[in-house]
Amino acid sequence: MTLSTALAQVRHLETEIPGPRSRDLMARKQEAVARGVGTTMPVFAVRAGGGVVEDVDGNVLIDLGSGIAVTTVGASAPRVVDAVREQAEAFTHTCFMVTPYEGYVAVAERLNRLTPGTHTKRSVLFNSGAEAVENAIKIARVATGRQAVVAFDHAYHGRTNLTMALTAKSMPYKQGFGPFAPEVYRAPLSYPYRDGLDGPAAARRAIDVIEKQVGTPAALVIEPIQGEGGFIVPAPGFLPALADWCRANGVVFIADEVQSGFARTGAFFASEHEDLVPDLVVSAKGIAGGLPLSAVTGRAEIMDAVHAGGLGGTYGGNPLACAAALAVIETIESEGLVDRAQKIEMLMKDRLLRLQKDDPRIGDVRGRGAMLAVELVRPGGDEPDPDLARAVSAAAHRQGVIVLTCGTYGNVLRFLPPLSISDELLEDAVEVLTRAFAES
Numbered sequence: 001m002t003l004s005t006a007l008a009q010v011r012h013l014e015t016e017i018p019g020p021r022s023r024d025l026m027a028r029k030q031e032a033v034a035r036g037v038g039t040t041m042p043v044f045a046v047r048a049g050g051g052v053v054e055d056v057d058g059n060v061l062i063d064l065g066s067g068i069a070v071t072t073v074g075a076s077a078p079r080v081v082d083a084v085r086e087q088a089e090a091f092t093h094t095c096f097m098v099t100p101y102e103g104y105v106a107v108a109e110r111l112n113r114l115t116p117g118t119h120t121k122r123s124v125l126f127n128s129g130a131e132a133v134e135n136a137i138k139i140a141r142v143a144t145g146r147q148a149v150v151a152f153d154h155a156y157h158g159r160t161n162l163t164m165a166l167t168a169k170s171m172p173y174k175q176g177f178g179p180f181a182p183e184v185y186r187a188p189l190s191y192p193y194r195d196g197l198d199g200p201a202a203a204r205r206a207i208d209v210i211e212k213q214v215g216t217p218a219a220l221v222i223e224p225i226q227g228e229g230g231f232i233v234p235a236p237g238f239l240p241a242l243a244d245w246c247r248a249n250g251v252v253f254i255a256d257e258v259q260s261g262f263a264r265t266g267a268f269f270a271s272e273h274e275d276l277v278p279d280l281v282v283s284a285k286g287i288a289g290g291l292p293l294s295a296v297t298g299r300a301e302i303m304d305a306v307h308a309g310g311l312g313g314t315y316g317g318n319p320l321a322c323a324a325a326l327a328v329i330e331t332i333e334s335e336g337l338v339d340r341a342q343k344i345e346m347l348m349k350d351r352l353l354r355l356q357k358d359d360p361r362i363g364d365v366r367g368r369g370a371m372l373a374v375e376l377v378r379p380g381g382d383e384p385d386p387d388l389a390r391a392v393s394a395a396a397h398r399q400g401v402i403v404l405t406c407g408t409y410g411n412v413l414r415f416l417p418p419l420s421i422s423d424e425l426l427e428d429a430v431e432v433l434t435r436a437f438a439e440s
């Protein structure tokens, strides 16, 4: 029997949170681990399965975070566990650039089929989201012969040097870490709750900034639904207008679907909600059930502009991660998890909207599929309230529900349940959240 079926899918508090074993481990962490690495929860995990995480004190927590949108098919999903075990017994590494193996090619074939658009595509695999975003930009620069890259307000693209430059928020991601990579420019995003602009108007505003301040860049890089920046869903028409402008000007349109991809939003890729066909799509997080894997997939003529040997890395497309990714895709397809994400949206958004009706501190409820959020404000206006977000999430944590915050102002509670989570667990989690709001 696999771990995920062995672990009962029910919240259970054995001790207070954190319990004594977690407190001991936290003391060891403080002595051994660099201070720069923070943790959301004050507890240490020992097992995870489906929609729950068990800690070292025997507490079983409901997972509304999926390890930041990674265990989308459920923690320790049986197909993933089996595939990784089998692959580990065969071989763990040869380096695809030395002795290639079929798993890498098979993942590329799947990505070429699953990403939006029927044009001829190619894929290349890496380890992390940031690494893939960097490589998408390397590819766009070679393909266009231009250097400038445009990113957007509130964007999050990673923590490496180039992706720090692309990421908007200074604290904690950039503060003190400069100088940053040059030729990165920022354009205003569509943020319906705060700017009140419709999509086409917001796109005109962004394009005006780009044309006046940059000219013709190599690429635009954008998250179709922003992740760390606050789960901001741009107004309808914003993304298509940007894509049209890119096409008209020979600019590479890069969709960073690291957080929004892999069935998370009730489509395989969030770009599909507006029939967007990006030139390049960046995948990571949910792609391999927790094994480190990322990808750039895109138009063959753009991808193949790079000289032989120009792309790669020692571990990129590691065989264990490729086996996991194939199992993830099979799980999504055979268990109808795209539909399940839509169902989770119906269940959860409805509850959040009802909560909002009686609580003026919930300024906005937004998101798609199982990528949902509430933006918290001071009553009577739209002034961000990060203290409330902290208080509500801490109260939920104490009751055994893992929730994450995000947003430029730190005032957004985000919900990223695994798609395999049961209705009962979701209901229980929402009850806990409701009480957390009441007491905060």
Ligand SMILES: *Cc1c(COP(=O)(O)O)cnc(C)c1O
Pocket (backbone or CB within 6 Å): 127, 128, 129, 130, 131, 133, 156, 157, 158, 159, 223, 227, 228, 256, 257, 258, 259, 260, 284, 285
């Ligand atoms: C998490 C994230 C990244 C960075 O991925 P890492 O694997 O942490 O490097 C990039 N873009 C988006 C949209 C993300 O959510």
